[in-house]
Ligand SMILES: Nc1ncnc2c1ncn2[C@@H]1O[C@H](COP(=O)(O)OP(=O)(O)O)[C@@H](O)[C@H]1O
C-alpha cells in the first residue's frame with residue numbers, strides 16, 4: 468500500500484460515496500499512514516451511517532495516536548460493554564486508561580484480556596502494570612477462594628510445645644468465640660488479633676492453622692507479599708477481597724503472614740499509596756464498614772520492628788507474642804509427633820533432643836527427612852523399609868545447621884536498643900540478657 472492506494476481509494480469513493488466498506492478501507496489506510504486528521508474524518512463519516520465496530524475501534528485508535536485518550540476510552544468502553552472479545556480492544560483500552568492514570572481500571576482491563584487468552588501478553592502493559600517477577604496467571608474469585616481457603620486437619624495436639632502461645636490464643640481468641648455471653652456479662656471487650664513473631668520455622672504458621680482445626684473453623688492464609696506484589700494498583704482490592712472471603716466463611720481463622728510487608732520501612736510504603744494501603748488494611752481489620760464477627764485474626768512476622776505502631780492499637784494486633792525456638796521438652800515432643808506413624812526402632816528421644824539446641828520445628832522436620840532419604844536408599848536394595856534408628860538421626864543432625872541463629876543477631880539489636888515499652892523483653896529473656 469502507498470499514497471497511490473489512498474488516492475485511488477479516494478477516487479473510487481467519489482463515484483460511490485455510500486460504499487461503506489470502501490470508506491472504512493480508506494480510513495484504515497489513512498490511519499496506517501498516520502494521516503490522523505483525514506482518518507478521523509473518514510471514520511466519523513462511516514459512523515454517521517453505520518454502527519460498525521471496526522470503525523469505532525479505528526476511530527478510537529486514531530484518537531489514541533492523537534493523544535486524545537479520553538475520547539479513545541469513551542469509545543472503547545462502549546465497545547467492550549457491548550461484549551467484544553477482540554483482545555486488541557482490551558489492550559488498547561488498558562493503554563488508554565494507563566495514559567489517563569486510571570491504574571486500577573487499566574489492570575482490570577488487562578486482566579480481562581489475559582483471562583480470555585493468557586498468552587495475550589503485551590510487553591508495554593506487562594512492564595507497567597505488573598511488578599517484576601510476577602507472571603502468575605490471573606485468578607477468578609473462585610480460584611482465590613480455593614487458593615487461600617482450607618479446612619485444616621491439624622489441631623493443638625499436633626503442635627509440639629508452644630504452651631504459652633496456645634494459652635494466649637485460647638484466652639484471647641478461642642474462648643471469646645465460644646462464650647461471647649460471658650465476656651459480655653463482665654463488660655469485657657472481645658476482638659483484636661494476636662501477632663506472632665520470631666525466627667523462621669518455629670511454628671507461627673503451623674499454630675495458626677492448628678487454631679482453626681482446634682475450633683473446627685476454616686482457615687484462610689495469606690502472605691501480604693502475595694497481595695502486594697501481584698499487580699500495581701490492585702492491592703486495595705485484593706486486600707478487601709481477602710477480608711470479604713473471611714466474612715463469607717465464618718467461623719474462620721484469618722492468618723496474615725508477612726505483616727511486615729506493610730511496614731513503614733519498605734521503600735514503596737513510604738509513598739502515599741503505601742500509607743493508603745496501611746490505612747485500608749487497618750480499616751478492614753477494625754471492621755468498621757463490615758462485620759468481622761466470627762473472624763479470628765492471627766498475624767505473623769519475622770521482623771516486628773518494621774511494623775507500623777498503628778497496628779498495635781487496641782482491637783488490632785494488641786497482643787504481640789514471641790514464638791521462640793522450641794526448648795528441650797518441646798523438641799522432644801516435636802520429634803515424637805513427626806516420627807509418629809513412621810517405621811522406627813526405639814529412639815533415644817532424650818539424647819537427640821539435647822543435641823539439637825536452637826533447632827526449629829522446621830529444622831527437626833529437615834533432619835528426619837535426611838534420615839528418611841538415607842534409609843530409602845538402603846531399602847531400595849531389597850525393597851524392605853528399614854526402621855529409622857537413633858544413629859540415623861544423629862548422622863542427619865551432622866548434616867543440618869540450625870536455622871534460627873541468624874534471626875537472633877538482628878533481633879538482639881532491636882531488643883537491646885529499640886525496645887520501647889519493653890516490647891521485646893521476651894527476646895532478652897530468651898537470650899538470657901539482663902535489662
Ligand atoms: N511446635 C511445632 N510442632 C510441630 N511442628 C512444628 C512446630 N514448629 C514447626 N513445625 C513444623 O515446621 C514447619 C514450619 O513451621 P512454620 O509454622 O511454617 O514456621 P514459621 O511460620 O514460624 O516460619 C511446619 O509446617 C511444621 O510442620
Ligand SMILES: [Mg+2]
Nearest residue numbers: 671672724767
Ligand atoms: Mg510462616
